[in-house]
Amino acid sequence: MPRVSAHRRARYPWFVAIPTRFADNDAYGHVNNAHYHAFFDTAVSLFLARECGADFSGPRIDAIVENHCSYLRPIAFPDTVHAGVGLGEVGRSSARFEIGLFANEDDTASAQGWFVQVRCDRASGQPVEIEADWRAVFARHAIREGA
Amino acid sequence: MPRVSAHRRARYPWFVAIPTRFADNDAYGHVNNAHYHAFFDTAVSLFLARECGADFSGPRIDAIVENHCSYLRPIAFPDTVHAGVGLGEVGRSSARFEIGLFANEDDTASAQGWFVQVRCDRASGQPVEIEADWRAVFARHAIREGA
Amino acid sequence: MPRVSAHRRARYPWFVAIPTRFADNDAYGHVNNAHYHAFFDTAVSLFLARECGADFSGPRIDAIVENHCSYLRPIAFPDTVHAGVGLGEVGRSSARFEIGLFANEDDTASAQGWFVQVRCDRASGQPVEIEADWRAVFARHAIREGA
């Protein structure tokens, strides 16, 4: 059924652990699909905070333009998700992040996807250029296509 | 920036209103991207409950295989979202639902996307054939491509 | 088991409808307890927006100091919750809101509770006096103790 083959951990250069919560499970007893996008969002935000020093209350924000997720195997509380993060294409203002979600000790992803975000001025909402130091961090964390 | 042009209401044969909640807004003051997928999920579930008589505690469940969203304009509490639902391709076990989210009185979508779900046996997790009466309802609610 | 008797609708002077969402249900097939507090929060915010003209991006914010909920009967998607709101004690900066949650057409509450919030300056976080016009609206929406 899944139209994609599951990624391995080696594809992703950066990882963070996200424990599931009781309320993440829906009536089917698995983490609800919308929460996977909250995992994506949280993983990339932590990458930006820890690697780039992002300040979420500052004058610039990151706006998501498009996102996508492929669901390969269910995740359920109390699993811990290990989210792998890597960069795809980076433009002047926009960057594509790829994320793989690995349950507990698994080496193949339970879900994988991506989102494109645009760096914007908080006040005007207009796109701004991605900072040079961020760009350098992004270059060091490119997705490992072959892995 | 958005790579797609915004859909109009006429594209979608079925609608339901989903009021936003205070907690939907994130630190950027807009509804967080993950909640858009909860809107998709809720809209299609209500379509299935009202039009097909779906029972979410019954022996069959719908598992999401893949989802996607394009974000065109921010939505923020206390906006009410009007979610349009229509069917794309329907297979033996799987169906593609398209969803457009229209803020308040807008005729162009603030966000639009789709998901593919597979009808499964709850106990085994194996795909089962979509019921004939559901199939008839789906046929009457096809997306209006030209609109 | 519940240590309180269920309130009736007549106790509450102001109502708003909050449809449940698919993802509100947890693994036990009912709306998770944390979401009841999001219903409280949303109901009072809508009361403040509609009756007092509250602006959630303005220089003043409302900080919750304490909240409480008694759970009398489960609520489950796709129920619609009708949230009743009324004012308890109002001080210089703080106000106590009582909220009752009524499922669909029920006249007795499925859950009821309250929270105390304090009007604060957004920048300093310090308490400020509740506006005179808000105070007048609050006085007109006191809880009906006898009802």
Added chain:
Amino acid sequence: MPRVSAHRRARYPWFVAIPTRFADNDAYGHVNNAHYHAFFDTAVSLFLARECGADFSGPRIDAIVENHCSYLRPIAFPDTVHAGVGLGEVGRSSARFEIGLFANEDDTASAQGWFVQVRCDRASGQPVEIEADWRAVFARHAIREGA
């Protein structure tokens, strides 16, 4: 403003770390009050899973009857919450759990509260006696009132 004095870590016999998520922050830039109850819920569920071997898909469920939270200091993403758990009064079917939420390395709580839950038969919803081995675990994890 807070009507209670902040608990210290020593009050709680059992701890678990719960990292915040980007979407936990609301429009005021802090974790929304409803999520604190999801932290309570998750902390106690993990206590029951790890210490008592609780199975959340089994024939018995825990229904929350009442909950309460006092908010002392804001928590915000990307803080990690350290949730302390301890037992208050334990009856035939019901147990009172107290929870303190400590941000990062803090020794005084940012929020503290409790909930009462009742052990029930999943099918009938009727209260059942708490298992003897659970009761023994509960006795070893009583709240340390003096601490």
